[in-house]
């Protein structure tokens with residue numbers, strides 16, 4: 559994404575729809591808003607994003623404008639209408655507009671966040687210094703909180719988790735996932751494309767060509783993001799689709815026959831040079847045992863062995879947040895990290911699981 563400054567300060571009035579249906583009829587109510595067409599714009603592969611302030615509410619927003627194919631519903635819009643979580647960019651409004659050639663554009667009006675995690679990491683690499691370990695922990699916790707909601711309540715797989723799609727506010731340590739342009743509700747019986755997700759973050763089952771993969775691909779990508787924040791550079795910087803697998807094998811070793819089968823039971827070619835794994839404690843020499851163990855739990859070949867989002871939240875890697883004191887406690891409280899909404903975050907658990915999870919996730923709130 560290239561950033562450039564727009565100098566035009568015209569004010570526009572728009573008839574829009576609210577981002578979420580109100581009432582029982584499932585309809586998105588119309589509304590009227592006014593905003594100046596100013597500020598910074600960015601170019602993504604699917605359209606442009608610019609930021610402005612809605613006059614009526616004084617809210618800072620980002621407007622993502624994408625070309626709308628009239629033949630199809632826009633999946634990003636349909637998914638964003640469903641999502642409401644503190645760690646997911648909220649769809650406030652949307653509207654359509656036509657250009658002079660008759661092309662239709664969809665505009666998504668979203669919560670504004672000051673920067674991406676990619677930009678935040680570049681800031682530290684440039685200084686040069688390491689990103690503070692507690693800041694990384696706060697971001698990773700919020701990432702897994704949003705994935706737990708996405709995977710277990712909305713039943714949506716993001717399919718493009720990467721630092722560019724994680725927006726942060728370094729002043730508060732808040733993180734929100736954005737860009738649902740690749741997201742999909744995966745159905746166990748239906749195949750999905752395996753050429754999805756940005757290369758460095760692509761789960762090995764996708765590289766093995768699986769079409770019946772699960773939400774666990776987002777956990778792999780998240781493990782890669784965390785590794786990158788710790789290392790200051792991508793952990794598996796593959797130069798091509800197949801080289802991506804080579805980069806993974808160089809560290810995790812050659813997957814066993816059983817692991818290949820768990821990634822893609824239809825994969826026929828089982829001849830790989832036998833490479834021994836490098837212990838992650840050697841790759842992450844300066845990190846403590848809990849951090850290294852957490853990375854090992856998220857970067858597993860077998861998607862079923864890999865921790866799911868809720869198991870990640872329960873990891874002892876995050877205990878420091880649960881037992882925080884002083885300034886860290888203020889951050890934990892203001893971001894409401896230990897608050898879980900039963901209906902949208904825990905309702906998929908059995909009673910026994912719920913008790914165990916609550917004991918782990920909310921140790922200070924249960925007497």
Ligand SMILES: Nc1ncnc2c1ncn2[C@@H]1O[C@H](COP(=O)(O)OP(=O)(O)OP(=O)(O)O)[C@@H](O)[C@H]1O
Pocket residue numbers: 559600601602603604605606607619620622647668669670671672673674722723725736737738739
């Ligand atoms: N809500 C937001 N607040 C601030 N910046 C945003 C917001 N949404 C998007 N951006 C910026 O615009 C960039 C592109 O947004 P997004 O990823 O949704 O578009 P895209 O066209 O799918 O881009 P890409 O080709 O990079 O995938 C983000 O990486 C971020 O820098």
